[in-house]
Amino acid sequence: MTATATTAVGFDPRALRARFPILARRVHGRPLVYLDNAATTQKPTAVLDALTSYYTTSNANVHRGVHTLAEEATALYEQCRTRVARFVNAPDPRGVVIVRNATEAINLVARSWGATLGDGDEVLLSEMEHHSNLVPWIMLARERHVTLRHLPLTADGRLDLAALPSLLSRRTRVVALTAMSNVLGTINPIAEIAAAAHRAGAVMVVDGAQSVPHMPVDFTALGADFLAFSAHKTYGPTGVGFLVAKPELLERMEPVAGGGEMIREVRLDWASWNEIPHRFEAGTPNIGDAAAFPPALDLLEELGMAAVRAHERELVGYALERLRALGWLQLHGPMDADSRGGLVSFVDPEIHPHDLAQVLDTYGIAVRAGHHCAQPLMRRLDVAATARASLAIYNDRDDVDALVEGLVAARTYFGLA
């Protein structure tokens, strides 16, 4: 079963595991079944080696020295920027700001682009956003009397595009949406919405935290103005994320943090800003982790993002089918695999997600339980929490089967079977 499924998509997930050392570990005496990839993915040996290699051979500060190590460190750091630009087909590496994570990237847009907004301007979000794409805008709204609007959801967990014309107006200055929901799995039609946003004169901010690691994402073809994502959800290290932007927009933006690296000239009471993107990177950046990210992108390019998506599409379809067949679970989000990324949120009406995740853990199965940083969405779904299984390149049908067995075992444990 596994073999036919994997040859269809061009790579063998089981074989890939050898490249992720952590996947060999056991948890409570059982092989680890890691299904919490939407929270963070595991890291391949190539990334771990690059991290060690950076600190053992090239460690120095960037953009500050003429000595060999400083040049190497700068080259490695800048190579990360170039590789990211290529990976998402951004027009220019100068549009790639290296930050800590997707959250910081969105905050940067909300603070800096947001500073051009004023009374009566509107920001359009949706009911399915992660707190990372809600709270920065709430902060902006409090500061600048900007009005927040939200695209509602359909019953099956898609953006209700019928509401778009009435929500988008000349007052809309920013449309900020997730490309893939971290709870519902819904893949949103960003290109279509970006076109409508531009017709209304708004910029399009895309939260790519879940989409960039799991499907082909073309910044230019999407018509995005800003795209945020995190290395740590993309098989890379923690502590590095990216704001990919149209350079001409960055040119018009003020920095939000001041200090070293981001300046051109400083006098005692005056300073001018460095070129983009450095203007937005005050202080010594996370050089080591940035240097270690390109090997993760190499791996994804080796597999091909279309093949990655095909694999996860096939696997999420299988997961939906098996979970639905259990008969007792509430499944959230669209039920067809074409509209959903590789994750499934579910609720056993009789076992709280915490208790479910606890029982699964004893079987070595890692799933997330909670509100997934999407409290407004939880309220909309009328649940306090859900359990979520999220897939990656190294998962296969055996992992889904283990999850299903674990869910049955939980029912037995709680005296429900």
Place this chain on the structure above:
Amino acid sequence: MVERPDVALDDLYREVVMDHHRRPRGRAPLPRVDATAHGFNPVCGDEVVLSLALDGDRVAGVRVDGRGCAICTASGSIMAEMIPGHTAAEAEATAAAFRAVMHGEPAPAGVELGDLEALEGVQKFAVRVKCAMLPWVTLVDALAAWREGRTDATATTEAEEATR
């Protein structure tokens, strides 16, 4: 590799805990409500809505509502069974003693923990301690509000951690 205590699920979900989880006490509406508090665990989204009836400074009735996991539900149910008849100060002392136990400290002498002892195993599951504490931090807040002459309060398990 991280050292983990050898944990068994049965340590967490003891029979008494499961019984309270399956048939939670203190769910019925009270004839009279003198203090309420809304407790929230921002980590997981769990909620406890607590109502108290008081005769003087003695707890006459407890109602626990909301949505929580088995540990949170059992802890609230045990509370609803335990504290009616206690004075506000006694109820607070029980909350403090339970908190000590949850954080691996000895319970102060003279406080009867009763069925709460069945939740002792929770301390081995660090992230679940907040689940067990949620009804109790909510109780403490409800009583504090009642003392100040307010009828409602909002508690979070984060505050519980912060005050340690």
